[in-house]
Amino acid sequence: MKKILLTGVNGQVGYALLPKFSQQQLFPISRSELDLADQDDIRRLIRDIKPDLIINPAAYTAVDKAESEPELAFAVNATAPRILAEEAAKLDAAMIHFSTDYVYDGTKKTPYVEGDLVNPAGVYAKSKLAGENAIREAGLPHLILRTSWVYGAYGKNFLKTILRLAGERDSLRIVSDQFGAPTSSENIANAVIQLVEKWQWQDQAQTGIYHLTNAGNTSWHGFACEIVTEYEALRIERGWPALKTKVEDIAAITAAEYPTPATRPANSKLDNSKLKQTFNIELPNWEQGLQQVMQQLEF
Numbered sequence: 001m002k003k004i005l006l007t008g009v010n011g012q013v014g015y016a017l018l019p020k021f022s023q024q025q026l027f028p029i030s031r032s033e034l035d036l037a038d039q040d041d042i043r044r045l046i047r048d049i050k051p052d053l054i055i056n057p058a059a060y061t062a063v064d065k066a067e068s069e070p071e072l073a074f075a076v077n078a079t080a081p082r083i084l085a086e087e088a089a090k091l092d093a094a095m096i097h098f099s100t101d102y103v104y105d106g107t108k109k110t111p112y113v114e115g116d117l118v119n120p121a122g123v124y125a126k127s128k129l130a131g132e133n134a135i136r137e138a139g140l141p142h143l144i145l146r147t148s149w150v151y152g153a154y155g156k157n158f159l160k161t162i163l164r165l166a167g168e169r170d171s172l173r174i175v176s177d178q179f180g181a182p183t184s185s186e187n188i189a190n191a192v193i194q195l196v197e198k199w200q201w202q203d204q205a206q207t208g209i210y211h212l213t214n215a216g217n218t219s220w221h222g223f224a225c226e227i228v229t230e231y232e233a234l235r236i237e238r239g240w241p242a243l244k245t246k247v248e249d250i251a252a253i254t255a256a257e258y259p260t261p262a263t264r265p266a267n268s269k270l271d272n273s274k275l276k277q278t279f280n281i282e283l284p285n286w287e288q289g290l291q292q293v294m295q296q297l298e299f
């Protein structure tokens with residue numbers, strides 16, 4: 001049985017992955033057990049556990065805050081994956097790592113494919129790209145999964161923010177000129193489980209970068225409208241409180257009207273064909289992913 005070390009178990013993707021593995025094979029690691037900004041601690045832990053596979057969803061994900069904390073963002077997103085990969089390589093182990101749509105600058109008109117030019121805009125995006133490169137250089141079998149707009153019933157995310165704000169305010173203004181695929185942490189976790197089963201580590205052709213998002217795409221405005229619509233569809237039956245914002249009260253604005261410290265790509269659409277062709281894995285449409293997550297919400 002493979003020994004699997006899973007980081008970031010209190011994050012969205014890590015938490016969704018936790019129940020998918022048998023307890024005997026899994027070594028779940030939270031920040032309190034391992035600070036990924038501490039290089040010596042990482043080496044010590046890997047040498048101690050000797051995993052066959054490292055799954056690393058832990059990351060510094062505060063995209064705007066990263067602009068003022070570049071050293072910490074790079075320590076967690078670039079140096080930590082490098083050390084994890086170096087130590088794993090010494091053990092002949094493999095690694096599954098997560099990256100982001102933000103490695104692209106968003107100027108392409110059609111969905112990005114894995115071979116497209118990367119051009120990250122902000123500190124977070126640059127640190128994530130540096131992490132990808134470090135893993136590739138370590139020379140171990142790896143899957144780097146670029147995903148986008150992650151949300152779920154557990155954790156801090158856009159879905160939770162929209163529902164909170166819609167409960168407090170009469171109207172919302174949401175960016176409508178950035179497009180991508182809202183991707184459910186639960187759907188990511190289900191895909192990762194299939195990858196763990198299907199991936200032939202010794203087949204070097206399978207090592208590499210893959211896009212992994214829910215199918216279809218929308219804008220942040222479209223996502224917000226769908227969240228409120230789905231909430232309203234379930235609200236009475238589930239006994240949830242009424243929202244102050246109705247779907248028609250959600251105004252579409254441009255990204256220029258909502259300036260943030262870090263620039264986001266206008267086009268975050270990722271083509272998932274490589275994942276389908278290599279592993280026959282396909283995530284559901286984003287609306288379906290949202291419906292599944294809404295069923296899990298409690299208020």
Ligand SMILES: NC(=O)c1ccc[n+]([C@@H]2O[C@H](COP(=O)([O-])OP(=O)(O)OC[C@H]3O[C@@H](n4cnc5c(N)ncnc54)[C@H](OP(=O)(O)O)[C@@H]3O)[C@@H](O)[C@H]2O)c1
Binds near residue numbers: 030032058101151
């Ligand atoms: N969220 C998105 O929209 C999005 C989009 C594209 C790609 N991704 C990528 O997908 C992956 C999973 O993202 P996610 O949404 O699950 O992230 P998340 O919910 O923010 O979770 C990140 C986890 O990393 C942990 N962490 C942060 N700094 C750490 C440190 N110094 N030492 C140890 N652990 C640390 C956090 O610990 P605490 O719980 O203690 O804070 C948290 O458990 C990441 O690689 C991310 O870059 C995310």
